[in-house]
Amino acid sequence: MNRVIPSRRAFWVLTALFILVCVTGAAWANRFLRQPALTPAIRGEAVARKLGCFACHGAEGQGGIADPGARGGKVPGWGGPTVSSYAKNEQEIREWILDGAPRRLKEAGAAHPPFIPMPAYRGRLDDRELSDLVAYFTAVSGGFGDVPEAAYEGRAIAARLGCFGCHGPSGAGGGPNPGSFKGHIPAWDGEEFLELVRDDAELREWILDGHAKRLWDNPAARHFLEGQVVQMPAYRPHLKEDEVGKLVAYIRWLRKK
Amino acid sequence: MMRKRMAGILLAAVLAANLLRSDAVSTAPVAPAGRSAAPVYRSPNHVCLSADGLKAYVVNSTSNSVSILDIRDRKVVGEIPVGERPVHAAVSREGRFLYVSCTWAGDVEVIDLAEGRVVRKILAGDEPYGVTVSRDGRRLFVANAVSDTVSVIESESGKTLSEIPVGHFPRDIAETADGSRLLVSNGLSRGMSVLDPATGKEVERRDLGRASITRQVAVTRDGHWAFVAGILSHDETPSLQMERGWIHSNGFSVADLTRPGHRVTLLLDRLLSGAANPWGLLLSADEKHLYVSLSGVHEVAIVDVAECLKLVAETTPDQVKPLEQDVEVLEKRNIAKRFDAGGLGPRGMALSEATGELLVANYFSDSVSVLDAATGALRATIPLGPPQEMSLWRKGELLFNDARITYQTWFTCTSCHQEDASVDGLNWDLPNDGIGNPKSAKSLHDAYDTAPAMWSGIRANMDAAIAAGQRFQGFLPDPANHRALVEYLGNPERAPNPFLRRGAEARQRGEQVFVSAGCDVCHPAPKYTDLKLHDLGFGTPDDYRSRFDTPSLREVYRSGPWLHDGRALTLRSIFSDHNPQDLHGHTKGLTEQELDDLVAFLRGL
Numbered sequence: 001m002n003r004v005i006p007s008r009r010a011f012w013v014l015t016a017l018f019i020l021v022c023v024t025g026a027a028w029a030n031r032f033l034r035q036p037a038l039t040p041a042i043r044g045e046a047v048a049r050k051l052g053c054f055a056c057h058g059a060e061g062q063g064g065i066a067d068p069g070a071r072g073g074k075v076p077g078w079g080g081p082t083v084s085s086y087a088k089n090e091q092e093i094r095e096w097i098l099d100g101a102p103r104r105l106k107e108a109g110a111a112h113p114p115f116i117p118m119p120a121y122r123g124r125l126d127d128r129e130l131s132d133l134v135a136y137f138t139a140v141s142g143g144f145g146d147v148p149e150a151a152y153e154g155r156a157i158a159a160r161l162g163c164f165g166c167h168g169p170s171g172a173g174g175g176p177n178p179g180s181f182k183g184h185i186p187a188w189d190g191e192e193f194l195e196l197v198r199d200d201a202e203l204r205e206w207i208l209d210g211h212a213k214r215l216w217d218n219p220a221a222r223h224f225l226e227g228q229v230v231q232m233p234a235y236r237p238h239l240k241e242d243e244v245g246k247l248v249a250y251i252r253w254l255r256k257k
Numbered sequence: 258m259m260r261k262r263m264a265g266i267l268l269a270a271v272l273a274a275n276l277l278r279s280d281a282v283s284t285a286p287v288a289p290a291g292r293s294a295a296p297v298y299r300s301p302n303h304v305c306l307s308a309d310g311l312k313a314y315v316v317n318s319t320s321n322s323v324s325i326l327d328i329r330d331r332k333v334v335g336e337i338p339v340g341e342r343p344v345h346a347a348v349s350r351e352g353r354f355l356y357v358s359c360t361w362a363g364d365v366e367v368i369d370l371a372e373g374r375v376v377r378k379i380l381a382g383d384e385p386y387g388v389t390v391s392r393d394g395r396r397l398f399v400a401n402a403v404s405d406t407v408s409v410i411e412s413e414s415g416k417t418l419s420e421i422p423v424g425h426f427p428r429d430i431a432e433t434a435d436g437s438r439l440l441v442s443n444g445l446s447r448g449m450s451v452l453d454p455a456t457g458k459e460v461e462r463r464d465l466g467r468a469s470i471t472r473q474v475a476v477t478r479d480g481h482w483a484f485v486a487g488i489l490s491h492d493e494t495p496s497l498q499m500e501r502g503w504i505h506s507n508g509f510s511v512a513d514l515t516r517p518g519h520r521v522t523l524l525l526d527r528l529l530s531g532a533a534n535p536w537g538l539l540l541s542a543d544e545k546h547l548y549v550s551l552s553g554v555h556e557v558a559i560v561d562v563a564e565c566l567k568l569v570a571e572t573t574p575d576q577v578k579p580l581e582q583d584v585e586v587l588e589k590r591n592i593a594k595r596f597d598a599g600g601l602g603p604r605g606m607a608l609s610e611a612t613g614e615l616l617v618a619n620y621f622s623d624s625v626s627v628l629d630a631a632t633g634a635l636r637a638t639i640p641l642g643p644p645q646e647m648s649l650w651r652k653g654e655l656l657f658n659d660a661r662i663t664y665q666t667w668f669t670c671t672s673c674h675q676e677d678a679s680v681d682g683l684n685w686d687l688p689n690d691g692i693g694n695p696k697s698a699k700s701l702h703d704a705y706d707t708a709p710a711m712w713s714g715i716r717a718n719m720d721a722a723i724a725a726g727q728r729f730q731g732f733l734p735d736p737a738n739h740r741a742l743v744e745y746l747g748n749p750e751r752a753p754n755p756f757l758r759r760g761a762e763a764r765q766r767g768e769q770v771f772v773s774a775g776c777d778v779c780h781p782a783p784k785y786t787d788l789k790l791h792d793l794g795f796g797t798p799d800d801y802r803s804r805f806d807t808p809s810l811r812e813v814y815r816s817g818p819w820l821h822d823g824r825a826l827t828l829r830s831i832f833s834d835h836n837p838q839d840l841h842g843h844t845k846g847l848t849e850q851e852l853d854d855l856v857a858f859l860r861g862l
Contacts, residue, residue, distance in 0.1 A: 071846035072839050081793050081840040085775030088787070108772040145779075145789035149714075149802065152790070156803045 023220075039187045041172030044136025047129045051121060060169065061140045069115020080142035089144055093134055098122040139170035147253070154250025157243050161235060171254060180228035181221070188251050200248050207247060210234040291750035292319065292654075296645045299324070301618035302344045303537075303605030304625055307370070308352025310611035315618055315625055315641060316343045316357060323357060323368065324641050326625060328609055328616070331637045337373055339366045342752070345387050345429075345605070349412065350394030356412075358385040358399060361753050365399055365410070379415040381408040383755035387429035387473075391454075392436055398454070400427035400441060403755055403815060407441055409454055419457035423450040425682060425817070429473045433480035438514065440483050442471040444675070445682035449474065449485055449512065465510045466522055466581050467491060469681055470672070473538040473605070475547070476514070482566065483512040486535035486549050488672050489522065489581065492695065495686040499531075499731065502584045505668035507532040509549055509560075511569050521569045522581040525549060525558045525593055531584075531667030532558065532595065533660035537606040537617070541630065548615055548630075550603040551595065553660035553669040557603060557617060559633055560593040568592060596633030599626025602658055621655045653745025656738050664731025673698045678749060680816050684823050689725065690715045690801040697823035700816045702749040703809035707786050712821045714790055714806040719746060756814055756860040767858025770851050774842040785810035785862060793840045795821060814860040828856045 048054060048061065056075045057064045064075025076082050087093050092102040099106075100120040125133065138144075142155055158164060158171070166185050168174045174185030186192050197203045202212040210232040215221035239247075299317035301324070306313055312334075313326040321343060325335040340362025347356050348370075355368040358381075365385055367377040382401025389398045390412065397410040405425050409418045424446025431440045438460075441450040447468055451461040463483075465471065471487035489506045496504050508524035525532035533553025540547055540562070547560035568590055572580055580586065587593050600619025607616045608630055615628040623645070627637040647655065658676060660666035673681045679702065684695035690713040697712070704710050708718035716722035723742045727734040771777060779787050790804035805821045819825040825835050829852055832844040839845040847855065 072843050073846065076843070081791070081838070084791055084793070085778050085840070085842050088778050088781070104777075105772070108769070145787065145791055149790070149804075152792070152804060153802060156792070 039173045039190055040132045040135035041139040041170070042136075042168065042187070044129075044132035044134070044139075045172075047125065047133045048136055051125065051133075053133075056116065061137070065116075067114055067116045075114070075116060078137055078140045083141040084145060087144070090134060090138065093137055094130065097125075097130065097133060136169070136172070139168070139172040142170060148249075150246050150249035151253035152250075154243075154246035154248070154253075157239075157247055158250060161238060166230065171251065177228050177230045179224070180230070181224040185230060189255050193255070200252070203248050203251060204244055206232065207244060208234060208236040208239065290650075290748045292748075293648060293650060296648065298645065298651060299623045299641045300620050301604070301623065301625060301641060302620060303346055304607045304616050304618040305346050305348055305355075305605075306607045306609055306616075307348060308350075310609045313607060313609075313616050313625065314346055314348070314355050316346045316605070317641065318342055318344050318620075321359075323355065326616075326639055328612055328614065328627070331627065331639050333639065333641060335373060337368055337375070339368070339375055340364060340378070347388045347390045347397075349390055350392075354412075356388050356390065356397055358388040360384045360386060360402065363753075363755055363758070365397065367415075377415060379410060381410065381417070382406050382420060384752065386427065387442075389430040389432060389439075391432055392434060396454075398430045398432065398439055400430050402426045402428065402444065407439065407450075407452060409457070419454075421452050421454075421457050421459060423452070423459055424448060424462065428471065431474045431476045431483065433476050433514070434478045435480055438480065440474050440476055440485070440514075442474045442485050442487070444470050444472070445680070449483070449510075451514070461517055463512050463520060464518065465512075465520055466578070467493070468510055468522065469683060470534075470675060471510075472536050475538055475540045477540065477544055480514060483514055484538055484540070484547055485510050485512070486538040488534060488668070489524070490672070490681065490683055492683045492685050495688055495692045496729075497688055499664055499667045501528070502526055502531060502582070502667055505531065505533070505672045506582070506584055507535050507551065507553075507667075509535060509538060509547070511565065513569075521572045521577055523565060523568065523586055523592060524581075524584050525551065525560075525587055525595065526584040526667070527587060527595075528585050530554070530665055531660060531663075532556065533663070533666055533668050534658070534672060536604045539606055539608055541608055542610050546630070548606055548608065549593075550598060550606055550617060552602055552604055552620070553658060553671070554595075554666050555598050555601050555603060555619075556595045557598045557606070557615065557628060557633065558587075558593045558595045559630075561591070564590060564592045594633060596628065597635065599628060599635040599638050600624045601655065621651075621658070649741050649744040650748060653741035653743070656741055657745055662727070662730060662732065662735070662738060668730075670726065670730075674701055677752070678702060678746060679812075682818055682823065687711075687729075691799075693799040694797070694801060696821050697818065699808065700812060701746050702751060703784070703786075703811055705747040705749065707784055707788060707809050709788075709806055712805050712808075713800075713802050714804075715801075719743070751812060752815075754812070754814065754861060756857070760857050760861075763854050763857035764861045765858075766851075767854035767856070767861075770847065770855040771858050774844050774847070774855070776842045779807050780810050785813075794838055795835075795841075810859060810862045813862055828859055829853075 058077055061078035063077035067075050095102040098121060100118040166174045171188030173187030177185045186196055205212045211225050297320050300319040301315045302318040303316040304313050311328055313328055315324040317324055321339055321341055323337045323339055324333050327334045339357050340359035342361035343357045343359045345358045355370055357366045359366055365379040365381055365388055366375045369376040381399040382404030384403040385399045386402040387400040397412045399408040406420045406422050408420050411418055423441050424443030426444035427441050428444045429442045439452040439454050448462040448464050450459050451463055453460045467489040468487040469490035471485050474485040476483045486509045491503055506524050506526050510520050510522040513519040532551045535549050536552040537550035545562055547562050549558045598617050600622035602620035603617045604620050605618045613630050615630045617626045619626055623641050625639045629636055656662055657670045660669045679700040680698045684697050686695040704719040710716040710719055710722035716725055724734040779791055781787055786807045786809045790806055792804040796803050819831050825831040836844050
């Protein structure tokens with residue numbers, strides 16, 4: 001009788017197969033089971049879309065539709081310099097959203113009510129939606145003038161180089177990236193940022209070389225870095241040394257916030 | 258029932274306590290003290306002579322009075338009260354009246370010298386500064402510093418015949434002997450206005466090169482040559498080195514009035530010692546000597562007019578600029594000699610032909626010094642009152658005007674900020690925030706409570722800025738000087754705003770526009786700044802930072818030209834020409850009326 005005795009070779013083949021299935025399975029499971037870690041700002045973008053903000057304030061709040069009755073001729077966008085003549089602070093943004101205008105302006109009796117008035121959304125969104133929406137607005141506008149010097153300059157450099165195009169407004173998190181480990185372009189905050197960037201040195205590597213050396217040297221990580229559709233560019237030729245420092249300062253300030 | 262009453266009592270008590278508290282803790286901002294009420298310094302700013310040349314009338318700018326001196330007896334024989342902040346005066350032709358310009362009172366006050374009191378007040382424009390009586394005595398010419406005009410006034414009736422637009426901050430006026438031209442020095446424009454009083458028009462703006470904060474002006478009897486004292490401000494180069502006058506040099510310009518555009522500038526500096534802040538300027542009756550007071554170095558220069566005109570005649574057009582930069586010309590060509598003024602802060606002067614003496618008003622010494630007009634030797638010092646110790650504030654004011662705290666005495670704080678710590682209207686490329694990004698000199702009146710300091714916010718606060726200012730002037734911050742300067746700049750003295758005298762309705766409407774355009778978001782009352790940096794797209798690639806410190810709007814009516822690089826020459830143009838993206842307030846689409854109202858509101862701040 002011939003007994004089938006597993007050969008040494010078969011054992012190794014089976015083991016290898018098993019490991020392969022495990023790894024691939026884990027990767028798939030990761031993609032399907034673990035949702036991308038949403039930042040409040042990204043959730044806020046969905047709130048804005050749901051409420052219809054972009055209908056008047058333009059795509060991503062970048063500039064609005066015509067308002068023939070308004071002095072400026074259009075509904076204002078949410079870009080940084082614009083907000084500085086509409087709202088003093090975050091509280092006033094909440095008042096704009098909830099009541100259609102901040103109390104300060106209502107009390108002063110605006111000389112020029114716009115033709116297309118800002119609606120009052122009180123009662124149409126819950127507290128979490130409101131704080132997410134404000135987080136998104138703050139990301140688009142870049143804040144209220146209390147940004148420290150180096151961070152502000154870093155933000156200006158990020159805007160100039162187009163970082164926010166992929167990483168979302170103020171680095172709040174980007175769109176899908178097929179073939180990447182998480183399936184989307186990472187935010188500059190939250191848990192996944194910590195996985196990708198351990199310290200300032202690694203952040204500099206990401207900016208200058210398009211990847212962190214630690215991950216590049218790891219075959220599994222490298223598999224995803226090389227396989228992802230959108231590749232992080234290496235910005236070394238386009239940045240001066242002090243500019244890298246300002247970018248790092250900006251991202252550190254964002255995270256501290 | 259009982260509980261209800263108790264609750265009522267409790268409520269009343271709480272309300273009363275709140276009322277008391279709101280009484281005790283006033284929310285009104287505490288205005289800085291400014292110049293303290295006592296002791297009262299006289300601060301003579303100008304001196305002029307009686308018709309016989311034996312009496313002198315001294316204009317005491319901070320005691321609001323005119324002192325009368327007997328020149329031969331070397332003493333004060335009387336003092337006449339006048340309106341607020343008198344700065345200049347002129348005697349009528351027959352010698353009966355003294356016309357005193359009172360900048361803060363906003364009028365020209367007429368003293369009847371026989372009666373020894375003010376008999377009439379003539380309204381001119383805003384902040385009347387220089388006052389000149391026409392050769393025929395029938396008219397008064399008044400330079401209105403804030404209105405940027407010269408008023409031609411009938412002296413007998415006090416009626417304004419015309420108001421002629423000139424450059425910014427006109428200071429002093431000279432009339433040619435034939436009465437066909439008026440020469441006006443402009444404190445904040447780099448040219449001398451030449452006016453035709455008959456047509457009421459400015460016929461020429463004589464370019465004076467790098468001249469800045471020009472002051473007194475004189476003209477020869479034949480109407481050929483005009484002389485004007487002033488600083489030369491090298492704002493065209495980064496402010497890196499003060500040697501050889503490369504930040505400021507000091508002197509006077511000579512203009513041939515028969516040749517349009519002609520101008521030669523001669524410096525009164527020496528190679529190793531600047532002649533900071535020329536102020537008073539006058540010609541002797543024989544036109545042999547020109548006297549220039551150097552207010553920052555406490556000296557008087559006596560210029561040999563013949564030598565000076567010889568040099569001017571030799572100067573070809575291509576030599577004008579090198580000569581303007583030649584800090585050795587005084588010694589090389591022996592055109593002038595410098596003498597101690599006999600007091601601190603020499604400003605206006607008068608020449609008594611009767612006694613052959615030059616009288617110098619010394620602002621900080623509260624005295625008039627008497628110099629031998631030929632030799633420059635000090636003959637006497639006439640105190641205008643009993644000696645008074647300088648307060649810390651006064652010491653600060655002196656230091657602010659004193660070139661002795663600057664390396665080689667090239668300049669003073671006032672060379673860029675005027676004697677009142679405001680502006681010179683120029684863009685300076687200070688190296689503290691990189692090179693290649695000149696920015697307009699800021700008024701220092703708001704530094705004490707609107708940190709950070711400077712347009713780029715490069716200095717954390719006023720204290721740090723004063724220390725840096727002392728280092729900039731070439732020395733380590735001296736602790737005693739620092740305290741005095743902090744006291745002085747920490748309690749700025751503000752002129753009463755002339756725009757508050759009229760147009761209350763327009764200002765009220767303008768405030769509505771101010772709020773609805775969102776101006777108050779970054780410029781909230783009472784400081785009219787949110788103390789933050791903002792990026793409204795005004796920066797250029799050469800700017801060190803993208804954002805600028807939000808300036809206070811207090812006294813914005815006198816801090817022009819406006820915006821960080823002075824690009825807006827009028828308040829209105831800030832909105833009409835320099836806000837293309839509608840980011841500096843949403844001012845797009847404002848009607849002409851709304852713009853006027855907005856400007857009216859701003860001027861009243």
